[in-house]
Amino acid sequence: MTNSLNDIRHTKSMIFIGSNATENHPVSMQHILHAKEVNNAPIIVVDPRFTKLAAKATEFVRVRPGSDCAFIMGLVNEVIANGWEDKEFIRTRVAGYQEMVEVAKHYTPEAVEDVTGIPAEQTRRVAKILAQNRPTSLTWCMGGTQHTIGSSITRAFCILQLVLGNMGKSGGGTNIFRGHDNVQGATDMCVLSHSLPGYYGLSDGAWKHWCRVWDVDYDYIVGRFPDKEWMGKKGFTLARWYEGVLAEEELETPSPVKALIQWGCGTNSNSQYNRVVKALNKLELLVIVDPFPTAAAALTKTDNVYLLPGASQYETSGSVTSTSRQFQWRFKVVDPVYDSKDDYEIMSLLVSKLGFADEFYKNIKEVPEDITREINKGTLTIGYNGQTPERIKKHMENWHTFDIEDLQAKGGPCDGDYYGMPWPCWTEEHPGTPILYDVSKPVAEGGLPFRNRFGLEKTYDSSGRKENQLAADGVYNPGSEVKGGYPEFKDVVPGTNWKTDLTQETLKTAIKRGMAPFGNARARCVVWNFPDQVPIHREPLHSPRPDLIEKYPTYEDQPNHYRVMTRYKSEQKPELVKEFPYVLTTGRMVEHMGGGAETRSSKYLSELQPEMYAEINPRLANNLGIRKDDMVVIESPEGSKIKVKAFITPRVDDKTIFLPYHFAGTLMGESYLKDYPEGHEPYVVGDPGNTVTNYGYDIITQIQATKDGLCKVTRA
Ligand SMILES: Nc1nc2c(c(=O)[nH]1)N[C@H]1C(S)=C(S)[C@@H](COP(=O)(O)OP(=O)(O)OC[C@H]3O[C@@H](n4cnc5c(=O)[nH]c(N)nc54)[C@H](O)[C@@H]3O)O[C@H]1N2
Ligand SMILES: Nc1nc2c(c(=O)[nH]1)N[C@H]1C(S)=C(S)[C@@H](COP(=O)(O)OP(=O)(O)OC[C@H]3O[C@@H](n4cnc5c(=O)[nH]c(N)nc54)[C@H](O)[C@@H]3O)O[C@H]1N2
Numbered sequence: 001m002t003n004s005l006n007d008i009r010h011t012k013s014m015i016f017i018g019s020n021a022t023e024n025h026p027v028s029m030q031h032i033l034h035a036k037e038v039n040n041a042p043i044i045v046v047d048p049r050f051t052k053l054a055a056k057a058t059e060f061v062r063v064r065p066g067s068d069c070a071f072i073m074g075l076v077n078e079v080i081a082n083g084w085e086d087k088e089f090i091r092t093r094v095a096g097y098q099e100m101v102e103v104a105k106h107y108t109p110e111a112v113e114d115v116t117g118i119p120a121e122q123t124r125r126v127a128k129i130l131a132q133n134r135p136t137s138l139t140w141c142m143g144g145t146q147h148t149i150g151s152s153i154t155r156a157f158c159i160l161q162l163v164l165g166n167m168g169k170s171g172g173g174t175n176i177f178r179g180h181d182n183v184q185g186a187t188d189m190c191v192l193s194h195s196l197p198g199y200y201g202l203s204d205g206a207w208k209h210w211c212r213v214w215d216v217d218y219d220y221i222v223g224r225f226p227d228k229e230w231m232g233k234k235g236f237t238l239a240r241w242y243e244g245v246l247a248e249e250e251l252e253t254p255s256p257v258k259a260l261i262q263w264g265c266g267t268n269s270n271s272q273y274n275r276v277v278k279a280l281n282k283l284e285l286l287v288i289v290d291p292f293p294t295a296a297a298a299l300t301k302t303d304n305v306y307l308l309p310g311a312s313q314y315e316t317s318g319s320v321t322s323t324s325r326q327f328q329w330r331f332k333v334v335d336p337v338y339d340s341k342d343d344y345e346i347m348s349l350l351v352s353k354l355g356f357a358d359e360f361y362k363n364i365k366e367v368p369e370d371i372t373r374e375i376n377k378g379t380l381t382i383g384y385n386g387q388t389p390e391r392i393k394k395h396m397e398n399w400h401t402f403d404i405e406d407l408q409a410k411g412g413p414c415d416g417d418y419y420g421m422p423w424p425c426w427t428e429e430h431p432g433t434p435i436l437y438d439v440s441k442p443v444a445e446g447g448l449p450f451r452n453r454f455g456l457e458k459t460y461d462s463s464g465r466k467e468n469q470l471a472a473d474g475v476y477n478p479g480s481e482v483k484g485g486y487p488e489f490k491d492v493v494p495g496t497n498w499k500t501d502l503t504q505e506t507l508k509t510a511i512k513r514g515m516a517p518f519g520n521a522r523a524r525c526v527v528w529n530f531p532d533q534v535p536i537h538r539e540p541l542h543s544p545r546p547d548l549i550e551k552y553p554t555y556e557d558q559p560n561h562y563r564v565m566t567r568y569k570s571e572q573k574p575e576l577v578k579e580f581p582y583v584l585t586t587g588r589m590v591e592h593m594g595g596g597a598e599t600r601s602s603k604y605l606s607e608l609q610p611e612m613y614a615e616i617n618p619r620l621a622n623n624l625g626i627r628k629d630d631m632v633v634i635e636s637p638e639g640s641k642i643k644v645k646a647f648i649t650p651r652v653d654d655k656t657i658f659l660p661y662h663f664a665g666t667l668m669g670e671s672y673l674k675d676y677p678e679g680h681e682p683y684v685v686g687d688p689g690n691t692v693t694n695y696g697y698d699i700i701t702q703i704q705a706t707k708d709g710l711c712k713v714t715r716a
């Protein structure tokens with residue numbers, strides 16, 4: 001989030017796209033409803049379903065799954081066509097604007113209606129609401145990302161906020177509500193296959209930086225790889241690990257994957273679940289580290305499966321980073337119960353057995369404090385430097401001194417700090433940055449311009465015209481030595497820059513001069529190294545509209561996409577809709593979490609939501625002869641099937657089926673509870689929704705496209 005949950009209190013209007021905050025982020029609702037009631041801020045909810053959040057909306061926009069990019073570019077076009085854009089903000093702080101405008105022109109309200117099903121009048125009305133009620137807080141969630149064009153959709157959201165001039169302002173911003181409690185922290189540590197911690201990437205320079213932080217020899221690390229070449233290559237993603245085992249597709253690796261450790265992973269959260277199950281049974285070794293035996297533990301028929309009972313977060317301590325970039329310290333409530341161990345201890349035992357404990361723990365004596373200190377030392381890119389364990393704990397002990405409106409401590413031991421020291425928090429004296437890119441405050445007090453990257457000027461179009469990448473004169477944080485744009489800081493310590501200078505002198509120098517270490521630049525509407533430089537609509541791989549496939553085709557197939565082939569064009573078949581006529585989308589409910597291993601093992605939550613179901617519109621149910629509580633079979637274009645209860649509701653329209661994905665424990669209604677370790681069976685079971693979610697992955701991130709497939713429905 002560029003802003004924070006609390007800052008939504010100051011907004012004048014809100015738009016939620018593919019977010020059902022009422023169920024998935026209930027804590028945020030106190031701020032959302034505050035803005036609605038106190039500021040009279042309209043709420044716009046863009047979702048294919050009439051959700052519990054939609055019930056609070058001023059304007060509910062029913063969008064066809066996977067078509068959000070067209071709607072948002074339509075809003076951008078409508079704002080510009082009416083002259084409602086923030087001209088001064090664009091002139092001084094935005095780059096690549098003209099190129100974007102040319103693309104947006106295509107998305108007239110009528111073109112948007114054709115693609116999305118949203119009436120042209122509604123697009124016009126929503127654009128007007130946003131233009132008249134600034135700043136707008138824009139929130140997106142998984143409904144905006146789990147698509148083959150998810151990365152384009154999210155860029156369109158940012159462009160809309162730039163055009164409206166809503167960035168760097170209280171009440172504005174792009175406010176992505178994140179997943180698990182520490183998923184922002186996990187992302188920042190790059191628990192991903194294409195980067196070292198702190199978004200440093202996989203270049204030699206990145207490895208050398210972290211070797212200096214870890215205090216280990218770079219050549220030692222090189223020696224851990226069969227070949228140096230592999231150090232710079234992206235790995236398999238979590239969404240596609242099973243491809244490495246099955247090796248049915250062309251792989252970049254010389255041999256298939258043989259062993260898997262699932263460390264806090266629900267398994268049935270993976271799409272292509274049938275193939276996941278096949279891969280689990282082909283592994284030579286499967287280790288599951290989890291407080292609960294997951295679906296993988298029960299489904300795997302081989303003997304080489306090891307369950308390591310992990311402790312829960314109540315039985316351990318350490319720092320986590322929230323959706324609002326705020327740090328918190330988790331304190332242990334009880335020691336690990338029975339024979340469970342916390343994740344640190346399991347990791348430590350594993351590392352010792354593997355024989356590299358000396359290197360791994362070189363700077364780590366006190367766990368977990370020294371782990372946070374190592375992160376403070378090395379993660380300069382996003383300002384993880386000032387949040388020492390001592391400061392984080394002090395914040396936790398003085399919760400009551402922070403103001404609910406602006407998150408700042410007013411007096412007391414944390415005076416002036418923002419709660420949780422939202423990153424970037426450049427030094428131990430820095431208060432944290434509550435709102436990103438806010439030039440109204442000094443950098444030393446939590447202000448920030450846009451970041452400079454990729455040089456000082458750029459040519460965006462074929463004319464060869466060069467555009468300045470730096471902010472215009474007159475845009476700067478109070479107290480800045482330079483009264484306009486400036487590049488990133490380097491060579492304060494010769495041979496280093498602000499990201500690699502471990503003495504942190506560069507950070508301190510920049511702040512002393514009133515400037516941001518990463519420069520003062522423009523936000524870009526064009527990403528020249530992406531397949532779509534400006535976001536455009538492309539039809540989902542499994543589209544209900546053959547005519548639109550022709551008009552908005554998907555990408556070419558991508559070989560070596562995170563070590564495996566990813567199909568686009570060869571998967572997009574116009575005739576599919578004849579046999580699989582309904583759009584399939586998926587998501588969550590408040591009572592269950594992820595794969596559901598935890599919540600389906602809770603008596604109380606299980607009682608509240610005991611059954612897997614498919615949401616079906618009454619008209620469709622009547623046409624298909626399906627009655628309340630009938631069992632139905634949902635089939636995917638790949639032939640996989642699930643058997644679930646029909647939940648007849650006008651929440652969805654008569655072309656769309658919705659499934660929650662929290663269930664496991666049955667296959668086509670047949671229970672395999674007997675395969676769970678005795679006494680550890682979940683209370684409620686059901687067919688996994690991900691058995692029928694379709695093939696498809698985002699072109700950049702490879703997030704699974706679990707929100708826009710096709711399916712067939714019959715009465716069981
Ligand atoms: N209780 C509970 N809370 C959770 C979680 C949980 O499992 N249970 N999970 C956590 C995690 S990991 C995450 S990532 C977040 C996710 O939070 P959300 O993203 O809010 O969760 P979802 O329900 O998956 O999806 C949100 C909405 O997207 C809609 N949608 C589907 N397709 C489309 C589309 O094409 N366009 C648009 N605009 N909308 C679409 C769905 O109908 C749904 O209402 O929640 C977190 N919070
Ligand atoms: N169809 C469909 N599929 C989806 C999605 C969707 O919207 N639709 N959403 C996707 C998204 S956004 C996400 S984030 C994933 C979530 O998918 P998962 O991350 O697989 O889901 P969880 O059930 O939250 O898995 C967490 C596991 O960690 C265990 N656990 C809890 N605490 C600890 C701990 O302290 N230590 C250890 N070692 N383990 C612990 C839990 O018992 C659980 O088994 O699902 C994805 N899959």
Ligand SMILES: [Mo]
Pocket residue numbers: 178179180
């Ligand atoms: Mo998530």
